[in-house]
Amino acid sequence: MKTLQVKNQWDMSRFFIHICGFLLLLEWVRPLIGITNVGRLDIxxxxxxxCFTLSFFQTKWQIPIKVVTILFIIHSLYYKNAFINPSWLTTFFSDLSQNASLFFQGNLLDISPVFPTFLFFLSFWxxxxxxxxxxxxxxRGLLFLILTIIYISTFHNLHLYNSNYAIIRTVVIGFFMLSLLQIERIKESEQLQNYARHLTKLLRPLAIFIVLSTTIAYFTPKFGPQWTNPMNFLKFKTSEVNEKPKVSKIGYGLDDSQLGGPFEADHTIVFTAQTQNKQYWRVETKDFxxxxxxxxxxxxxKISFKNKNDVMSWYEQNIKMETTAAMITMQKSYPHLIYPAGLVSVEATSDISYSVDPFSEKIYTMNGDSSTTLNSYKVTYETPQFSIENLKAVKPxxxxxxxSYFRTKYTQLPESLPQRVKDLAVNLTNDKDNxxxxxxxxxxxLTDNSFVYETINVMVPAKNQDYVDQFLFDTKKGYCNNFxxxxxxxxxxxxxPARWVKGYTEGTLDNTLGDSVYKIANNNAHSWVEVYFPGYGWIPFEPTKGFTNPYHFINNAPASTSQNSEVINSNNEQMQQRNNEAKLKSLIENTEEVSTKKITNSKKEFSWWYVFLSTIPMSIIGYILFTTRMKWLTFFMILFYKYRKGDAVYPKAYDALLKQFARIGIPRxxxxxxxxxxxRIDTLYSSTDMQQLTLSYENAMYQKEQGAAEWNKSVQLWEALMKKAASMPKSIDFDAVI
Structure with a gap:
């Protein structure tokens, strides 16, 4: 014989079991923070x-809700079209297909973040x-508790996660969960109807045991990782590994937060450029x-412009410039422009606009509000001449x-930078007066013979080693990113003040394609330096050994010859092939990496305390809504039926009333x-209301034309019965009223 009191106790027990399940599964997420390239694990x-909320409320449409949630989150992270626009789904499924192919080919470095994000969603589902x-x-919960402990311990022993306190949390949560499950099993096997007074006796020794064991575990010495760290090999996290690291292919990519490691050449053509001037082709800059x-x-x-670039400028008023143009033909599809410094305007199809991030100077191609790609476009730009004499006269x-914002931004250095790097900079510049x-x-x-251009035997710094310090003082071998x-x-x-620029070199001249046409391949992916000179703007410099700065630096000082100026660093006829450059990991996608980093602070890690604390009020609100569902469900049902007209209303309203009584434990x-x-209902309530309503309902059913009239006469009676059901005392034993 069941009572509402027992039912509510079961709901509370289910509530805490769901909370324990959620907290245990949260322990599966924590170790992934440091080893995955998925930017946001809070999602x-x-x-x-x-998932646990839907399970607790036993929602009927769980699968559709979860599918829509996954698609909505993935859309908000990686796609720009409106969510209700089905075109983004075509792109999404195409991305999944391409990444699945790369995955089965073992080409893991080229997989875009959308694929592991989708797999994580399926795994946690x-x-x-x-x-x-x-x-x-x-x-039963012991199996999952054991799996969780094994999972955490594995990450700990592989040096990937410090699980000292995660194990303690897991055991505490697990003991509490197992105790609740054991109580539920005892209740069912013994057919207990009112076990509230026994619950305290059961939980008291359990609480004492958990507190004592947790205290002992907290203060007991803990073993460190016991196995060799495999990530030394798999992720090139240290320069001291003996194994030969996996070699990735060169190509433009998004993630530059971990530079280093070897690469191999890739001759795939990215685009061709028909131009009379050699210059580097930019994609973006980075400053931190x-x-x-x-x-x-x-x-x-994002700042938009149509054709004319009125957002960004690189050169200031003291530079002599000449306007020229280039025709770009893309061989690979990217949702952004590849452009030269000094960009004035872009000519493409009429319905294309451009959206530029002024901080990274990356220019996205847009068709309305959606990201798009261009097959070809024309860029008009200004080519500068830099006077060495004038640059020497610049005052800081x-x-x-x-x-102060500008100086802080472009002179930023991490606090961990070794002092010997700073000392080297002082020694190189202290005798220079400009x-x-x-x-x-x-x-x-950097172009001195002591440094070697190398693409294969290139190490990644160890965990506590600075990337620049390693190159300058230890290896002295690397490629453009190192230099x-x-x-x-x-x-x-x-x-x-200086900043880092990435893009492509001028490429290789190929007269078979036409007059002054350059082929730019993945091999031409490159990074270089821009230095700020007041009055002149951002001036490019080329420190990579074997590469020549394609920009014009002229000397205006008088010379003994008849010429008043000579080209110091102009186009070099013996320009080397731009093969084997740049360690850049993945294909470009239309993603924005949202950085919460401030100029003077290091990156802030995601705080799980905020998530944990936010679940408390959310859980309380959810539980309150669940326990009071009869009242607010009744309100909405009355509002839905009371003012409706027609013959079809009465059957639906009467059926809703039957479901209302079934919901509180009085099913027909x-x-x-x-x-x-x-x-039976009237006996329970000591009234005749339900019998009167039933007679009226039967009249409406047998005389179809009287349905609307009968409903109008009985709607108040129906409303009163709905409210009675919603306010039924919890202590009433319904089974006794048979």
């Missing part, structure tokens, strides 16, 4: 919470369903050096340098007639 915590089945239906690589210090921002702390000579001294130092990053760090150590038996059931 999986939210998804897991939704399965795990949450697995937990709900075994804990709620089978009332982390000690391991580069990031953008500001949150992404003028122009943009009067802004900025240009200081920059040239650092550039010449360019080292020059910028040395410049900033000398208080000279299959063998009962409506009049017998109405008598």
């Amino acid at each position: 999986f915590v939210i998804f897991i919470g939704i 399965f795990l949450s369903s697995f937990i709900s089945f075994w804990m709620i239906h089978k009332k 050096y982390t000690g391991k690589g580069w990031e953008v210090s500001e949150k992404p921002k 702390n003028e122009g943009h340098e009067t802004s 900025r240009y000579d200081k920059v040239l001294a650092i550039e010449n130092y 360019s990053t080292s020059m910028i760090v040395l410049l900033r150590s000398a208080s000279i 038996n299959e063998s009962q007639t409506l009049r017998e059931y109405a008598l």
